[in-house]
Each structure stands twice: as C-alpha cells, then as structure tokens.
C-alpha cells in the first residue's frame with residue numbers, strides 16, 4: 001500500500017499439539033492470508049512451540065514425540081517451523097515468557113561495547129518501554145491461537161493479568177474462530193482486551209473445521225482411521241510408535257494443570 005511501511009511478522013503458536021493436526025497448520029495459512037490482506041504486514045515465518053511435559057495436561061504424551069510429529073508435519077512447508085525451546089524447559093513456562101524468548105531470538109544482535117555504552121543503552125531502552133515491539137529492528141512477533149485459548153483468558157487462576165496485557169499490548173494476537181466461540185463478544189466484555197483491540201486480529205474461518213486433537217486421540221484409541229485429519233507422515237509415526245492408548249490418555253489424570261497449580265497455590269494431592 002502506498003505510503004505504508006510493511007511490517008514483517010513472525011507468528012508463534014503455543015499449545016499441546018497432542019498430536020499436531022491439519023487444523024493447526026491451517027491456522028498459520030489463514031492467519032498469513034488475513035494479515036497480508038491488510039497490506040500492512042508480511043508474514044515471514046511461523047513457529048510451532050509445543051508445550052513442555054510439565055504443563056501436566058491430561059493425556060499429554062512426551063514432548064519428544066509431539067515435537068517429532070510437529071517436525072514431520074512441517075516438512076513440506078517453506079515457512080512454518082518447529083521450535084523445541086519451550087518443550088525442553090524443566091518447568092512449565094508462561095506463554096508470555098515464551099513469546100518474549102522468541103521475540104528476543106528474532107532481534108538482531110545488540111550493538112557492542114565498541115559502538116555504545118551498553119549499560120546506558122539498556123537503561124534508556126527500558127525507560128522508553130516501547131508499546132509496540134518493533135523498535136529493535138527485527139520482525140514483529142504475534143501469538144497465534146484459536147478462539148478457545150483467547151476465551152481461556154477469562155478462566156480464574158489460569159492467566160496472570162500482566163501476562164495478558166504483555167501479550168496483547170506489546171506483541172499482538174491473531175485469533176482463529178472456532179465453532180462455539182465468539183471472540184468479538186469476548187473482547188467486548190473485557191476492559192483489557194478492549195483497550196488493546198487494535199492488536200487483536202480475529203480471523204473468521206468460514207470453512208468451519210472442528211478437527212481437535214482430543215477427537216483424534218479418541219479415534220486412535222478406538223482403532224478408527226485418522227487419515228486426512230493429520231498429515232500422512234504423522235499418522236505413520238503414531239502407528240510405528242504405538243502412540244495414544246487408553247493408558248496414555250490417563251497420564252496426569254489426577255494432576256492439576258501447571259498454571260492452575262502456580263496461580264491458585266493448589267498442589268497435587
């Protein structure tokens with residue numbers, strides 16, 4: 001668009017990916033089309049970041065398998081990648097921290113002592129508190145999620161308000177509609193989300209697709225085909241490794257989800 005600087009964007013999707021499905025990959029394509037259609041952005045990279053085992057979600061299989069399946073699923077993509085940093089952390093990592101980690105990774109190296117007094121430089125930068133994180137010359141980073149994750153911002157003891165403010169205030173969010181959710185209504189009902197509504201891009205998926213990893217795991221337990229819901233290479237990997245059994249679905253069954261443990265002070269019995 002004339003007179004507009006096009007902002008480079010990297011999309012980061014955080015989630016269980018237990019297992020990765022075709023819909024997870026579609027989310028990236030939908031988000032890229034939507035952002036680039038505005039004429040304001042060019043999406044240069046997508047990152048899938050599977051959550052670590054310490055998240056303790058029911059039925060969550062080992063991160064090494066979830067990572068490998070995500071890698072297989074993106075083999076044919078020239079822009080969607082997989083990153084293992086989050087899944088390798090011993091403790092569960094808040095999503096705001098994961099976003100910050102990737103944002104920092106994407107920025108060009110800071111100037112060296114030879115060029116500038118780095119302490120003064122860092123202080124000055126902190127004092128400036130950029131509301132829009134593009135000041136360091138690297139691409140912009142936005143969190144990509146489905147509407148269920150946006151709506152989970154309202155679940156008590158699941159998210160810190162400061163983390164939500166950082167994600168939507170400093171970075172930005174791209175949210176894909178999911179049936180049964182109404183992201184516009186949810187944003188309207190939250191003072192914080194309303195304040196930062198310009199940083200929240202809601203993408204309407206007209207070809208509604210209710211693929212969910214939960215349904216895929218259920219079909220696998222019942223010996224039903226999951227072909228065409230997942231990339232073929234992922235289906236093969238699941239078969240070879242014998243993943244997703246009645247036993248694996250009981251993993252963490254008696255354990256409280258890590259964020260709820262952390263913020264409500266609850267402990268595993």
Ligand SMILES: Nc1ncnc2c1ncn2[C@@H]1O[C@H](COP(=O)(O)OP(=O)(O)OP(=O)(O)O)[C@@H](O)[C@H]1O
Nearest residue numbers: 015016017023145146149176178209211212213214
């Ligand atoms: N069909 C879908 N439409 C829109 N977003 C989706 C869809 N499936 C997954 N997502 C999004 O993908 C991200 C990762 O989700 P997740 O790994 O929880 O997959 P899931 O299919 O929702 O799995 P589960 O059923 O185990 O919760 C989340 O942001 C989630 O909202």
Ligand SMILES: NC(=O)c1ccc[n+]([C@@H]2O[C@H](COP(=O)(O)O)[C@@H](O)[C@H]2O)c1
Nearest residue numbers: 014015016051094095096158159160259
């Ligand atoms: N407070 C937080 O930062 C917070 C809370 C709940 C879930 N999450 C993240 O959201 C994603 C949700 O994944 P699931 O939908 O598979 O549970 C995960 O990456 C998880 O780490 C973050």
Ligand SMILES: [Zn+2]
Nearest residue numbers: 015016148213
């Ligand atoms: Zn989910």
